[in-house]
Structure formats: C-alpha cells, structure tokens
Amino acid sequence: MPLNVQATSGEFSAAAVDVLAVFATEGDLAKQKPLSELNKALGGGLLEHAGHVDFTGKSEQTLDVVTLGKIKPKHVIVIGLGKKDAITAAALRSYAAVAARFANSVMAKSLALALPDPSADLRPVAEGAKLGAYRFSKYFTGDRVPKSELREVLVYVGRATPAHRKQLALGAAVADAVIIARDAVNEPPNELYPLAMAEIARKIAKKGKLKIQVFDKKAIQQKGMKLLYAVGQGSVHEPCFIHMSYVPKKAKKKIVFVGKGLTFDSGGLCIKPAPGMGDMKSDMGGAAAVLGLMAAVSAIAPSVEVHGVIASAENMPDAGAYRPGDVFGSLSGKTVEIVNTDAEGRLVLADALTYASRLKPDVIIDAATLTGACMVALGKTCSAFYTADDDLAGKFAGSARAVGEQFWRMPLLDDLREQLKSDVADLKHTGERWGGSISAALFLREFVEGAAWIHCDIAGPVLGDRAKGVYPKGGTGHPVLTFLDVVESMG
Numbered sequence: 001m002p003l004n005v006q007a008t009s010g011e012f013s014a015a016a017v018d019v020l021a022v023f024a025t026e027g028d029l030a031k032q033k034p035l036s037e038l039n040k041a042l043g044g045g046l047l048e049h050a051g052h053v054d055f056t057g058k059s060e061q062t063l064d065v066v067t068l069g070k071i072k073p074k075h076v077i078v079i080g081l082g083k084k085d086a087i088t089a090a091a092l093r094s095y096a097a098v099a100a101r102f103a104n105s106v107m108a109k110s111l112a113l114a115l116p117d118p119s120a121d122l123r124p125v126a127e128g129a130k131l132g133a134y135r136f137s138k139y140f141t142g143d144r145v146p147k148s149e150l151r152e153v154l155v156y157v158g159r160a161t162p163a164h165r166k167q168l169a170l171g172a173a174v175a176d177a178v179i180i181a182r183d184a185v186n187e188p189p190n191e192l193y194p195l196a197m198a199e200i201a202r203k204i205a206k207k208g209k210l211k212i213q214v215f216d217k218k219a220i221q222q223k224g225m226k227l228l229y230a231v232g233q234g235s236v237h238e239p240c241f242i243h244m245s246y247v248p249k250k251a252k253k254k255i256v257f258v259g260k261g262l263t264f265d266s267g268g269l270c271i272k273p274a275p276g277m278g279d280m281k282s283d284m285g286g287a288a289a290v291l292g293l294m295a296a297v298s299a300i301a302p303s304v305e306v307h308g309v310i311a312s313a314e315n316m317p318d319a320g321a322y323r324p325g326d327v328f329g330s331l332s333g334k335t336v337e338i339v340n341t342d343a344e345g346r347l348v349l350a351d352a353l354t355y356a357s358r359l360k361p362d363v364i365i366d367a368a369t370l371t372g373a374c375m376v377a378l379g380k381t382c383s384a385f386y387t388a389d390d391d392l393a394g395k396f397a398g399s400a401r402a403v404g405e406q407f408w409r410m411p412l413l414d415d416l417r418e419q420l421k422s423d424v425a426d427l428k429h430t431g432e433r434w435g436g437s438i439s440a441a442l443f444l445r446e447f448v449e450g451a452a453w454i455h456c457d458i459a460g461p462v463l464g465d466r467a468k469g470v471y472p473k474g475g476t477g478h479p480v481l482t483f484l485d486v487v488e489s490m491g
C-alpha cells in the first residue's frame, strides 16, 4: 500500500494516530511551542524526561516517549532541528524522514507531523516522509517480511489549501523518483544486469512520456563505442547504452546527465579483493541517479530540455575479457591503452561523454562511482565535483546545499595530465595512485567536446553505512535531489 501524505489542520495532540512528531530547536525547551503544550498534555513528564536524557534540541537528536493513554497518539517523538534560524527546506525534509523512519520502527500505521513554519512549502515534507518510510524488503520471506508499514502521514498546517495538496503531490512524485534510484542500487547484481536496467528505463519512459533509445551490444559496436564494448566483453550479460529524453516545447536550455552503469564491478582480470566486493553492485549508482532524475523530470515538467544517458556493462574476468595492454579506439576517435581493467568506469563514461557532447547541450553533468581515491579524500558521505566553469560550480554547489546533499569541489590539476600519456596510444586510462580521483577526471575531460561540463565522483554517498536524515542504510538515491535542483534552477 502506498503511503498517503495529507495536509490537515486542528489540534494535533488530539489526533488519532500512532505517532506524533514535534520539533525542538536549541534553547529553553519550556518556552517552545508546541513542545510546552504537549508537555502540559502529558502531565509535565516530557520536559522532565528531556532533562534526564540531555535532549537539547540539537540537530539529529531525538527523544521518544510512549504516551500510555495520556493523549491520543501512542508515541511522541521530539526531533531536534538545531539552531532556530537554520530551519531550511532541507531540514524539513530530514525532519519528516526521521519521523517516518521512527514510525516504521515502532510498527506505526499513522503519523502526525507538527510543522515549525505553518507557511512552509510542503513539497520537501512529503519528500522526507516518503523517503524516511522507505525500506528495501522485496527479498524477505517469512519472519523477515515487515509486519507493519506506515500508511498515512498527516501534516499539520494552519489551514489546508489546494496549494498544499499540489506541493504534497509533487513531493510524493519526487520521492518516488529518488526511490527508483535507491531500489536500483539495492537490487542484487544477478537480477540487475545491463539489459534489466534498460527495462527499468523503458518503464520510466513509458510512464513519464519520455523518448527512449536503447543500444544493445551490436548497436554499441556499430556506433563505434569501442570502450563500452571492451569493458562489457568479459561478461555473459551484454552491455547496453540508454538514452532517455525529455523535450518540452519552448526550452531555452539543454542539459545532458550521464551515468556510469556498472551493474557489477569485479575489477575484471585485475580482480578486486573479496572483502567488500559485493558492494560493487552499487557501481551503477550514477546510472541509478540518472534514472531517478528522468522520472522526477517527467513529473515536474520543467522548461528545460533534459537528456539522460547511461553506459551500462558488467566488468568480469573471463577468457573473452579485455586485458591490461590492450589498445582500443573510442567513439571520439582517440585511442586508449588499458592499464588496469578495474578502471573501467572512465572507459564507459568516455564514450557516453562523447555521445552526450554530440547532442550539443549547454551543460553535461556526469555521475559515477568512479574512484576509491575520492573516498579517501572526502570520506564516504561526500561526493566530489569537478568543473572548469566557476559560475557553474557555484550554481551546482548551491543546489547541493539547498537540498542537503554533500558535495565538495575538487581541482582539475593540469600537471597530472602527463600521467595519462601512453607510449603506444593517444592516452593511458590511469595515472598514479596519488590524486587518483583527479587523474580520472582529467581522463574524462579528453572526451567532452564543446559543452560546459561537471563530473561528479559519487563513490561514497550512493551507499550508506547507516540511516542518516533522509538517507537510509544501503542505496541512498544520492544525488537525484541535487540534479533535480540544478534542472529546476535552470528553467
């Protein structure tokens, strides 16, 4: 049953719901509404309990109590929002997500949400509620099947209006789009291989009235995408190339998103060590984000032309696999000497970036779980982005900040370019270990023709170690919200 998020008005402490969520900010809790009123309704116990457990309203702090019949809701959760002036749309999204996740954890079916700002846009609230309630449970049987799921969220506003309804509907659609990305990342690699990803894309295109083209192995060869072909040649699962497009009537700008879609990256002949290899099912996180973004774009219908391009393959060791020492041409015409078959992402992206360039867009943004080096540099919860365009960098960083996703700009250091010189081909595809995320970006740059370009190395944040804010453990849906904000800010 899908989760229903609705705006309502009235006295929330009297709501017949399983969980009531209220907020608190740092500072004297006794002076905060509606906390103080709720405290009174509970006979004073709430603030006393807050004192005992040192709940101060800091961001990410929560306080939950069982009401034992004192008021209608069975549970109350107080969620810290941090400083009072820091209540942004991102904070609201996260607040709703934490509340919904808690509701699921206590087997609640209904949740009432008090809002810090009754005039706030409810779109992020609906996004947060649906994203917080998300669980990936399709492969559970018997006892492991969740026994209960959150069905209804009541968002308390001064007076519910049709505008609220519209905001909530948009938020629900955006959350569903982010969930497409999460599901794809969580899906096991025996189920989600390149052509299975193309099927997901076809479904999204059909539902959202998008154009779609899928090139199979033969078409990839015919078109001259030799690098994508090479990476896929060691797998029994054929590679594929997906191009989805949203073309509104009077678009002033055209943007292409490109995703790395390695449905599994074993490393190929340069095979990875066993520990953690299973996480390489998430090596299609960039492609997943492109799928989610295209679903969101079809729901929001912005006045920008948006293309989603995915290069998908499985990187496997096999008698037919590509090897170190091989030299291949590419869609761009440049030749590449293979150094390490585990640096496959930049190869499939190279052909995809050339293809994207030939669509003659204003901007290309690629997303790829590209390097372990990026995770060494920025940790597991922050992505890198690279661009030569300062103005675009500012806008992109602004979008990430606005939606609460962590991105940090890294430099395209020209002096590392010489590491990519090959004795036998135009380019080698890897450089030194040091600065590995940067040299990967420099390699990609060789295949971008004309357009302004941002490269995102999202190796860390696509997969979460633990739930935090809007993100669950496992597939997070990062960076769909950032990309959507970029599109919406353009047109």
Ligand code: BES
Pocket: 265, 267, 283, 340, 342, 343, 344, 345, 369, 370, 371, 372, 373, 430, 436, 459, 460
């Ligand atoms: N998919 C990996 C990068 C990765 C590693 C993503 C860990 C998420 C977690 C990528 O294809 C890869 O293997 N990169 C190599 C490049 C190296 C061989 C130059 C790496 O980072 O070790």
Ligand code: MN
Pocket: 265, 267, 341, 342, 343, 344, 345
């Ligand atoms: Mn690899």
Ligand code: ZN
Pocket: 262, 265, 283, 342, 344, 345, 369, 370
């Ligand atoms: Zn990879």
